[in-house]
Amino acid sequence: MTLAARLAPRLPARPVNVATDLLYPRFEPELARLADFCPRGGTAVDVGGWYGPWTRRLARRADRVVTVEPVPHLARRLRATSPPNVEVLQAAATDHHGTATLWLPHGGRGDRGVSSLVRREVHRSAVDVSCLALDELQLRGLTLVKVDVDGSEAAVLRGAEETLRRERPALFVELEQRIQPVGPVLSYLSALGYTGWVRPARRWLPLASFDLAGHQARTAHVAEHGLLRRSLAPHRRYVNSVLFLPSGGRPGSG
Template sequence: MNLLSTRQKIFIAKCAHRFVKAWRRLRGLPSKAEFTRGGLRWMLDLNEGIDFSIFLLGSFEPDAVRCYEARLRPGDVAIDIGANIGAHTLHLARVVGPEGKVLAFEPTAYAHAKLRANLALNPELVPRVTLRQLLLMDTPGAAVPETICSGWPLTKEEGLHPEHLGMPHTTAGAGASTLDEAVEAAGVGRIAFVKLDVDGHELSVLRGATKTLRASRPVILIELCPHVCVEHGYPFSDLVQCITGLGYRFETFNGRALPDDPAALEKLIPAKGGINVLALPR
């Protein structure tokens, strides 16, 4: 597991970004361009953290990509909640194949537009992906916040989140729904896999997903980030107990069991940081 705080990860990314930016400037290359990475086409802004990760590493969170590549099968249905620019959406669509389906949910206009552009660069994936500009919550039709962080700039910017250094972007055009409602509207079959990374909204999403999770028992890839839980007004223990109460247990990507006890689990997570784990049905 990665034991760096979010600030430390951003600092490392900024150091690498300076070298790459200088190298590209010397050669007259733009910071925004089309690239092929991981067998997929991307429109990337190298001044953005997620984009830069795809450019440099071949994918964003490569360990997560390897994890679901090993678990998903052609024809499966996967869900990407907090899809951002499609860093995982496109890989999920590639893995489930022509007979599979990916439901992708992203509430901010900025990231939603970038996801749509990246998807258009890979036309063979378009029929496999249902993209909706929705904030998934526990109450249908609830008020959507005016802004949500969906960018992590590597250049100096004003107005960044004080802890995870995210840039807020407007949610203009977004609706609110529960996952249960969205899945029913999509008319898909059994859900095999859910990726959930919504920077503190995880508890609300899960409370609106109980029907889906109980019916399909999907594997869940979730980021556990205690300090953003507190920022959103609930203790980390509420999130852990919600997941375990739905009949799930925690595991690392390499199969090591993690504790169900919230306090013991929190000790494994870096201060002001988070870890990606699997929640597996018991």
């Protein structure tokens, strides 16, 4: 377990939120570039809210934020600390309604942010959680869907297909070849008319010109570092998220 995951549950919510909001844009620099792909107003969705760095930043731009977080104590914490324009749903987003098995890492709490509906070696225990498809929410005026679910990205997107076809929001999706092959998600979103973009340094690049799987293979050791270590050494990038825009769109052109 990383240092941040050990400390966060023991500290009051406010200092944890402040520290997370300060560090996370260094850990995931795209968060500091929201203006490039998330217009003001409308509704934004944060699938996999964790301690809320994306939720709180989105709440400054969107009129409404819907955060989907399956880990019970994290969902409760988000409800208690999020701005008034945030709705927190304690559930796992997938492609069906009902219940699902959420796999948790050592310690059984989910504070590391690697809980998933897809089991892998890091997981040691499980809990049954409610699940839903984003299409059930009948969201309108949707500007952005951020997805961080450690392996079940394809199911989240399938469960949102009707919404994606109708609303055409930007998508910011964590994809890691070491967890699940990225090809099926890329093919699925291409068929829906989306084009991928990444920001490995100071500018956005078309995903088509960036070897995502090769980059991740070369920098996989960085992925094992925790939030604090990666935030304090941001020059060691491990790009594990892709921005998808409707074909023809470019980051920063809105």
